Amino acid sequence: MPKVLREKIKRIENIAPGIFLMNIESGYIAENAKPGQFVNIKCCEGLNALLRRPISICRVDRSEGTFDIVFQVKGTGTEFLCRKQAGETVDLIGPLGNSFDIDDKYENIAVVGGGIGIFPLLFLLNEKKATKKTAFLGFRNKELIVLRKEFEQASDKLNISTDDGSEGYNGLITDLLEKDIVQAGYDMIYTCGPTPMIKKVCNIADSSSIKCQVSLEQRMGCGIGACLVCACKTKYGDDWEYSHVCKDGPVFSSSEVIFE
Amino acid sequence: MKNINTQVNIAGLKLKNPVITASGSFGFGREYSEYMDLNKLGGISVKGLTLKPRQGNRPPRIAETPAGILNSVGLQNPGVEAFIKNEIPFLRQFDTAIIANIAGNTVEDYCQMAEILSDADIDAIELNLSCPNTKEGCMIFGISPNGVASITNQVKKYCKKPLIVKLTPNVTNIMAIAEAAEAGGADAVSLINTILGMAIDINTRRPILANNFGGLSGPAVKPVALRMVYEAATRVKIPVIGMGGISTADDAIEFMLAGASAVMVGTANFAYPAVCVEIADGIATYIQKHNYDNIYDIIGKLELNT
Numbered sequence: 001m002p003k004v005l006r007e008k009i010k011r012i013e014n015i016a017p018g019i020f021l022m023n024i025e026s027g028y029i030a031e032n033a034k035p036g037q038f039v040n041i042k043c044c045e046g047l048n049a050l051l052r053r054p055i056s057i058c059r060v061d062r063s064e065g066t067f068d069i070v071f072q073v074k075g076t077g078t079e080f081l082c083r084k085q086a087g088e089t090v091d092l093i094g095p096l097g098n099s100f101d102i103d104d105k106y107e108n109i110a111v112v113g114g115g116i117g118i119f120p121l122l123f124l125l126n127e128k129k130a131t132k133k134t135a136f137l138g139f140r141n142k143e144l145i146v147l148r149k150e151f152e153q154a155s156d157k158l159n160i161s162t163d164d165g166s167e168g169y170n171g172l173i174t175d176l177l178e179k180d181i182v183q184a185g186y187d188m189i190y191t192c193g194p195t196p197m198i199k200k201v202c203n204i205a206d207s208s209s210i211k212c213q214v215s216l217e218q219r220m221g222c223g224i225g226a227c228l229v230c231a232c233k234t235k236y237g238d239d240w241e242y243s244h245v246c247k248d249g250p251v252f253s254s255s256e257v258i259f260e
Numbered sequence: 261m262k263n264i265n266t267q268v269n270i271a272g273l274k275l276k277n278p279v280i281t282a283s284g285s286f287g288f289g290r291e292y293s294e295y296m297d298l299n300k301l302g303g304i305s306v307k308g309l310t311l312k313p314r315q316g317n318r319p320p321r322i323a324e325t326p327a328g329i330l331n332s333v334g335l336q337n338p339g340v341e342a343f344i345k346n347e348i349p350f351l352r353q354f355d356t357a358i359i360a361n362i363a364g365n366t367v368e369d370y371c372q373m374a375e376i377l378s379d380a381d382i383d384a385i386e387l388n389l390s391c392p393n394t395k396e397g398c399m400i401f402g403i404s405p406n407g408v409a410s411i412t413n414q415v416k417k418y419c420k421k422p423l424i425v426k427l428t429p430n431v432t433n434i435m436a437i438a439e440a441a442e443a444g445g446a447d448a449v450s451l452i453n454t455i456l457g458m459a460i461d462i463n464t465r466r467p468i469l470a471n472n473f474g475g476l477s478g479p480a481v482k483p484v485a486l487r488m489v490y491e492a493a494t495r496v497k498i499p500v501i502g503m504g505g506i507s508t509a510d511d512a513i514e515f516m517l518a519g520a521s522a523v524m525v526g527t528a529n530f531a532y533p534a535v536c537v538e539i540a541d542g543i544a545t546y547i548q549k550h551n552y553d554n555i556y557d558i559i560g561k562l563e564l565n566t
Contacts, residue, residue: 001294002294004295004533004534042531042532047326047327047479048326048327049324050324050327050328050329050478050479050527050530050531051322051324051329051530051531052530052531075324076324093295093533218319218320219319219320219321219322219323220322221322221329221331221530222285222291222529222530222533223530224291224292224294224295224533225287225291226285226286226287226290226291226292226529227284227285227287227322227331227333227530228287228307228316228321228333228336229319229320229321229322229331229333230319230321230322231316231317231318231319231321231336232319241315242315242316242319242336247291260318
């Protein structure tokens with residue numbers, strides 16, 4: 001059950017241009033969060049950045065009672081958030097949303113992440129018991145590659161691509177997935193990232209009849225399922241309906257999402 | 261501490277305190293019940309209902325703007341029958357007033373919903389003549405005095421509950437509109453709904469909202485709302501419910517001094533899910549601090565500078 005919490009920032013680090021990792025002390029989140037869930041953060045008091053900012057949980061440490069979020073500075077809210085210091089408190093609601101299905105029956109999994117969409121997938125890899133875990137991560141360029149070591153440790157094989165070829169495969173990460181898909185024998189694919197990428201991943205998975213779960217993003221209001229602004233199209237029998245990313249998601253099955 | 265009486269009576273609608281959650285910001289209360297005690301609310305004005313279920317507008321439906329937000333949800337809701345079947349039983353577990361907010365495309369829609377809801381277990385009906393976010397535009401009913409008087413008068417014939425008419429600020433003369441609602445038989449008016457606005461992404465050269473325009477709410481609209489509530493309250497004898505950017509008890513007290521008998525709180529719920537309880541407590545504290553007897557010692561007690 002989500003709670004409104006005021007938690008202490010233990011550490012904040014600028015890990016790449018415009019990208020920050022924040023380690024927050026919270027026994028409650030560490031204990032209760034599941035991969036795919038997010039926290040909704042009030043980045044500042046007062047009249048700026050009125051709404052909370054939803055940010056995926058990237059890692060939990062249950063023994064020390066902390067969790068990590070990683071965020072890119074994109075606007076007023078994250079601008080305030082990145083200037084917070086260790087020792088300050090942060091007002092957050094969490095853990096929110098549903099989570100990835102990490103049932104033990106999936107034994108050979110792949111995660112496909114792009115840019116700042118990779119973070120919930122690290123949490124997933126660390127929690128998922130599977131005999132084989134393969135990670136595919138795509139970035140714009142070498143400078144923006146983050147948490148490489150952590151993904152290496154959490155997976156059996158890490159594939160990296162960059163749009164400009166400055167590191168790893170030169171091109172789209174979905175090219176690598178596509179090449180690999182026939183012989184790899186995945187029984188589940190999880191994806192999070194830019195819409196064109198996740199759409200492609202869903203197509204690849206569907207055409208190979210592999211189950212696929214996708215974590216979606218949409219501009220949110222309340223974050224708890226009341227205001228109905230973060231709508232996404234999903235199948236409803238032969239018809240469609242608007243589901244809501246914050247409460248019905250952020251994780252959806254590729255077979256239920258309708259990409260526009 | 262003496263027992264502070266913050267009860268208000270709005271045209272037969274008894275509220276334990278003057279704080280109501282504004283329609284569209286609070287769903288049907290379910291989600292917020294995890295964060296607060298709904299028994300502490302004066303009332304809940306539920307998500308705007310239509311005769312048939314509605315899917316609402318394409319996303320993005322929200323854009324943050326300085327001290328406010330623009331929204332264009334477009335009345336996504338399960339329809340009036342599903343509300344009666346699934347939501348009223350949940351809401352009735354709590355000791356708080358249920359206000360059904362209704363919106364329609366035609367006068368007949370409004371009348372039919374008022375008739376159906378008059379036999380349901382709710383406490384009042386709020387006539388939404390002011391949603392700026394639907395193509396058909398129920399706001400069309402709310403922008404002329406004749407339109408407001410006429411639809412209010414029609415709906416009143418079918419309505420057996422206290423009828424609150426919610427006014428749009430997207431008009432030239434709010435006083436004439438409020439008077440028209442009163443003349444049409446409204447038991448109370450509530451204002452303001454959102455102010456029609458726009459936000460543009462300069463990189464894509466497109467509006468942020470898929471619907472292009474949306475309704476502005478939040479602290480940014482408060483001074484405009486306060487002025488309109490004051491103007492309406494000076495013109496009508498029926499109670500006025502004030503709203504527009506209320507985030508604190510001080511904000512709420514400003515509206516009450518300006519003439520509001522109760523207040524509605526919308527956008528602030530998004531950032532602080534239990535803010536309405538804090539606002540209700542803050543009003544009680546203010547009454548106690550000033551040694552007033554009850555809430556009526558605040559309502560309309562504004563003294564203008566001469």
